[in-house]
Amino acid sequence: MMEVCPELHRILERLPHHHFPFDNALIPLNGIYILFEDGEIAHGTNRIVRIGTHTGKDQLRSRLKQHFILENKDRSIFRKNIGRALLNKGNDPFLEKWELDLTTRAAKDNFRFQIDHEKQKQVERQVSDYIQSHFWFVVFPVPQKEDRLILESRIISTVSLCPSCRPSPYWLGLFSPKEKIRESGLWIVNELYKQPLTQLEFENLKRMIFPNE
Numbered sequence: 001m002m003e004v005c006p007e008l009h010r011i012l013e014r015l016p017h018h019h020f021p022f023d024n025a026l027i028p029l030n031g032i033y034i035l036f037e038d039g040e041i042a043h044g045t046n047r048i049v050r051i052g053t054h055t056g057k058d059q060l061r062s063r064l065k066q067h068f069i070l071e072n073k074d075r076s077i078f079r080k081n082i083g084r085a086l087l088n089k090g091n092d093p094f095l096e097k098w099e100l101d102l103t104t105r106a107a108k109d110n111f112r113f114q115i116d117h118e119k120q121k122q123v124e125r126q127v128s129d130y131i132q133s134h135f136w137f138v139v140f141p142v143p144q145k146e147d148r149l150i151l152e153s154r155i156i157s158t159v160s161l162c163p164s165c166r167p168s169p170y171w172l173g174l175f176s177p178k179e180k181i182r183e184s185g186l187w188i189v190n191e192l193y194k195q196p197l198t199q200l201e202f203e204n205l206k207r208m209i210f211p212n213e
Contacts, residue, residue: 004202005162006043008155011206013045015138020068020131028141029058032152035078035187037172038134042165049135049173050078050187051155053148060139068131071124074103081176081187083127089175094119130172140209151205158196160184 012034018026035050042048054063066076073080080098087095097115102108142148159165167173167185176182180189197205207213 004197004199005158005165008158008197008202008205009043009045009048011209012048012138015140015209017136017138019136020133022064022068022137024061027061027064027139029060030054030143030145030148031060031139031141032148032155033060033064033137033139034155035135035137039168039170041168042162047165047167047185048155048159049185051152051159052078053142053152055145055149057145064137068135069128071121071128073098073124073127074101078187079124079127079131081178081181082130082172083123084178085172085176085181086126086130087123088177089172094123095177098123134172142208153191153194154197154201156186156188156191157194160186160188160192161196 016026017036032051032053034048035052036046037049040047040049052063052067054060056062066072067078070076071079073083083098084095086092087098094116097111097120100111100115102111102115142151165185171185173181173185173187178189180192181187184192186192
């Protein structure tokens with residue numbers, strides 16, 4: 001695992017970097033995305049800070065739009081976690097309201113009088129500004145859902161188990177109220193510390209990403 005992680009970072013670094021605003025035409029319909037963040041370094045290159053995919057068919061572009069563009073933290077746990085850290089860093093009591101999930105009509109009806117909707121919009125805008133300014137990503141195609149989910153889990157575990165993949169002292173995630181984010185150095189709480197990529201799985205992944213080598 002300790003040998004795989006630096007190699008994983010090196011091969012991902014070779015992929016095209018997508019910054020906001022990104023061109024949808026350059027994003028595969030189905031695949032895995034890897035996020036990087038300003039100031040975060042590991043293995044002498046940019047440190048992986050989030051690994052993600054999608055479950056619906058042909059929804060990778062939509063998933064990235066939910067993270068980078070659509071201002072609705074209940075459709076993107078990544079956005080919700082960025083907002084949590086920003087609010088916690090500022091000791092903002094609105095964090096309590098930010099935690100509320102307003103996805104359902106019933107929830108909107110129950111909580112609509114409890115939430116300062118103008119404040120909610122302001123925080124959503126701050127989250128968008130932070131994500132669009134500080135993050136970029138690489139992607140690679142993985143057509144089958146089952147393969148995507150397995151690879152996502154393996155890559156998350158590979159990075160979270162690596163002792164060299166530690167956040168900088170200035171990483172926003174250190175202000176997260178989520179202990180798993182602070183400890184792992186990743187904007188993730190699921191699939192941490194499980195089964196990492198084996199050397200064989202890594203070699204197969206490398207051939208998948210660079211089939212002509």
